Amino acid sequence: DWSLHFGATPSWPVLAALLAALVFSLLELRTHWRRRPQRKLAWLGLFSLRTFALLMVSSAVCELSGRVPDPTAQQRRLAVLVDASASMQVSEDEKGEGPRRIERARRAWDEAEDARAAWRAAGASPELLQFGDALEQLGEATWRTMEPEAAHSDLLGALLALQDEAERRSAPLAGVLLLSDGRVAPDDATREQLLSQVEALGVPVSTRFTAREGIRDVGVGPVAAGEFAFVENLTTFEATLYTHGLEGESIELSLRRDGETVARQRVAIGAETERRVRFEVAPEQTGQFVYEIAVTPVEGEATTRNNRRPFVLKVLRDKIRVLHVAGRPDWDVRALRTLLRRDPNVELLSYYILRDEEDSLRSDDSAPMSLIAFPTQELFHEQLGSFDLIVLHNFDALTHGNYLDNLARYVDEGGSLVVIGGDMGLAGGDFARSALESLLPLDLRERTTLERTPFVPQPTEAGRRHPMTAWIGEGQGRGWEGLPALDSFNRSALSPRTQQIGAVALLEGPGGAPLLAVAEPGRGRTLVLATGATWRLGFAPDLPLIDGARPYDLLWLGIVRWVLRDQAAERLRVETDREAYTPHEPIEARVRTLSPSYRPEADVDLRYRLRELGEGTPKAEGATPLEGEWSSDAGGRVVHRFDALAPGAYELEVWRASDENDASESRE
Numbered sequence: 067d068w069s070l071h072f073g074a075t076p077s078w079p080v081l082a083a084l085l086a087a088l089v090f091s092l093l094e095l096r097t098h099w100r101r102r103p104q105r106k107l108a109w110l111g112l113f114s115l116r117t118f119a120l121l122m123v124s125s126a127v128c129e130l131s132g133r134v135p136d137p138t139a140q141q142r143r144l145a146v147l148v149d150a151s152a153s154m155q156v157s158e159d160e161k162g163e164g165p166r167r168i169e170r171a172r173r174a175w176d177e178a179e180d181a182r183a184a185w186r187a188a189g190a191s192p193e194l195l196q197f198g199d200a201l202e203q204l205g206e207a208t209w210r211t212m213e214p215e216a217a218h219s220d221l222l223g224a225l226l227a228l229q230d231e232a233e234r235r236s237a238p239l240a241g242v243l244l245l246s247d248g249r250v251a252p253d254d255a256t257r258e259q260l261l262s263q264v265e266a267l268g269v270p271v272s273t274r275f276t277a278r279e280g281i282r283d284v285g286v287g288p289v290a291a292g293e294f295a296f297v298e299n300l301t302t303f304e305a306t307l308y309t310h311g312l313e314g315e316s317i318e319l320s321l322r323r324d325g326e327t328v329a330r331q332r333v334a335i336g337a338e339t340e341r342r343v344r345f346e347v348a349p350e351q352t353g354q355f356v357y358e359i360a361v362t363p364v365e366g367e368a369t370t371r372n373n374r375r376p377f378v379l380k381v382l383r384d385k386i387r388v389l390h391v392a393g394r395p396d397w398d399v400r401a402l403r404t405l406l407r408r409d410p411n412v413e414l415l416s417y418y419i420l421r422d423e424e425d426s427l428r429s430d431d432s433a434p435m436s437l438i439a440f441p442t443q444e445l446f447h448e449q450l451g452s453f454d455l456i457v458l459h460n461f462d463a464l465t466h467g468n469y470l471d472n473l474a475r476y477v478d479e480g481g482s483l484v485v486i487g488g489d490m491g492l493a494g495g496d497f498a499r500s501a502l503e504s505l506l507p508l509d510l511r512e513r514t515t516l517e518r519t520p521f522v523p524q525p526t527e528a529g530r531r532h533p534m535t536a537w538i539g540e541g542q543g544r545g546w547e548g549l550p551a552l553d554s555f556n557r558s559a560l561s562p563r564t565q566q567i568g569a570v571a572l573l574e575g576p577g578g579a580p581l582l583a584v585a586e587p588g589r590g591r592t593l594v595l596a597t598g599a600t601w602r603l604g605f606a607p608d609l610p611l612i613d614g615a616r617p618y619d620l621l622w623l624g625i626v627r628w629v630l631r632d633q634a635a636e637r638l639r640v641e642t643d644r645e646a647y648t649p650h651e652p653i654e655a656r657v658r659t660l661s662p663s664y665r666p667e668a669d670v671d672l673r674y675r676l677r678e679l680g681e682g683t684p685k686a687e688g689a690t691p692l693e694g695e696w697s698s699d700a701g702g703r704v705v706h707r708f709d710a711l712a713p714g715a716y717e718l719e720v721w722r723a724s725d726e727n728d729a730s731e732s733r734e
Contacts, residue, residue, distance in 0.1 A: 083127045198218060356377070360373060450473075507583035558580065638657070666700075
């Protein structure tokens with residue numbers, strides 16, 4: 067590669083000299099052409115010498131020079147790309163005890179000291195870079211200790227970044243050396259783009275394979291799953307299964323939820339290295355869960371780090387199954403039944419009891435009747451556990467069989483129960499001396515009196531904060547002052563077991579007696595509404611609307627949301643700032659505690675446990691505590707950071723220290 071350069075600055079003397087030389091050459095050529103010399107060779111020789119002399123004089127005047135670059139005078143870059151994906155951690159021994167792929171790459175680098183010296187002598191300076199999800203500089207010290215953990219081997223992105231960097235820097239690119247285990251293009255389209263980019267670089271690209279041939283390995287690839295699913299509805303998860311060296315064998319796959327296996331299947335391995343596997347499950351409960359598809363390790367497997375693929379799934383409530391049983395038809399029953407039937411998320415099973423006690427005690431049991439008997443056995447024995455919510459609406463329970471103990475078990479195991487007052491049920495003392503009586507927030511050991519004096523309910527201090535009734539006192543023009551009065555009331559008091567079951571009154575009737583009270587016994591929730599006249603909050607003349615909604619709708623939708631444990635109504639809440647993190651990125655956990663009256667609860671002793679799903683309690687790198695105690699601040703909050711966690715799926719459990727029997731009150 068050579069070039070000519072003019073050192074003289076263009077000026078009139080220089081241009082005049084060049085023009086004179088050109089004119090002289092033309093005149094000399096014309097003179098010799100006219101003489102027509104007989105000895106042409108002599109004439110050509112003389113003409114050539116004179117022309118050459120003129121060129122030399124012109125070159126001297128113009129300071130003409132020729133340049134040939136020295137390749138050793140300018141250092142060129144030799145980019146050494148090191149694969150930083152997690153597959154470089156794979157051991158190259160059948161028993162998993164041999165050198166890892168990254169160690170083989172380091173050994174090859176150390177053995178090539180003479181080659182590196184030759185590169186430098188030829189003007190190529192080796193430069194170490196690592197590529198995974200992005201291209202990064204790699205120092206000599208870091209190269210010796212790096213632990214590959216990237217999720218991908220984006221070689222195409224690395225070469226594009228390398229080309230952009232070469233255009234910005236003065237040192238040209240001499241070549242590329244790739245140290246990798248080979249999986250750098252996930253599909254054919256990426257492979258074609260990669261080859262095109264290699265050609266666009268215009269320099270040699272050499273490779274050093276760091277893996278061995280013939281490994282035995284199975285891995286779970288990306289999972290195709292939605293962000294949410296519906297409870298009790300069939301949901302499909304699909305994943306790509308990668309296999310190497312396992313032709314003719316079968317492997318076992320399992321689907322886990324929060325570390326517990328919910329489904330299994332066996333897959334026969336053929337000649338292909340990729341196949342799709344599918345799981346179909348129907349989630350049984352709502353909430354946010356960590357699912358994972360896992361492969362049981364096979365003998366001689368190269369690595370088990372790729373045998374699991376976790377993913378987060380939020381399970382939502384599709385249909386709320388509600389059992390509504392009323393002692394007799396009336397306006398209050400009709401209003402609630404209409405509201406529940408109008409909600410597309412509610413599957414309502416509603417019964418009116420039209421047979422009275424005299425019908426049940428008839429002397430002639432064989433006499434025909436036009437009304438079928440109430441299906442007590444089917445509803446309260448066989449199908450009880452299938453309901454999300456049970457509403458006993460002015461229901462004379464004792465008339466229709468002994469099933470209150472079953473309802474008590476239903477609540478204790480996590481069920482939700484609403485009892486509405488009236489002239490039967492509460493007024494008749496049906497819940498006295500039963501197992502259910504101790505789980506309700508009102509004292510029902512005796513019959514309650516039924517008062518008919520109109521009154522306007524008033525929210526308690528707890529009721530103004532509780533998510534069920536907080537709307538009452540919010541905003542201008544809100545509150546109960548402009549609402550119609552209710553005309554029936556079952557007078558009673560709070561349960562003597564208020565502290566044990568967390569009972570609290572949210573609304574008060576005449577004389578400050580509890581009108582609406584809630585409790586959280588066992589794992590369930592109970593609510594007693596000591597009136598059968600709330601329908602007037604939705605049908606009175608000149609009824610004021612709140613945010614465009616009837617007060618009746620706001621009250622009952624708040625009740626249903628609370629008893630069914632809507633996340634906005636939980637008293638102990640735990641969340642993280644994100645759902646997924648890169649390896650070793652700090653995780654921030656946020657906890658909030660609320661009292662039964664939904665006031666921020668300060669100085670609450672909490673316990674927590676962080677565990678890796680499916681692997682037991684993990685070992686953190688450093689001094690990160692994985693079990694311990696917290697205490698809420700004056701605002702009922704706790705913020706804690708977990709650092710230096712290895713890659714994996716984790717579950718954080720937080721519970722009140724006073725409730726050691728239920729360590730799963732809240733989890734993330």
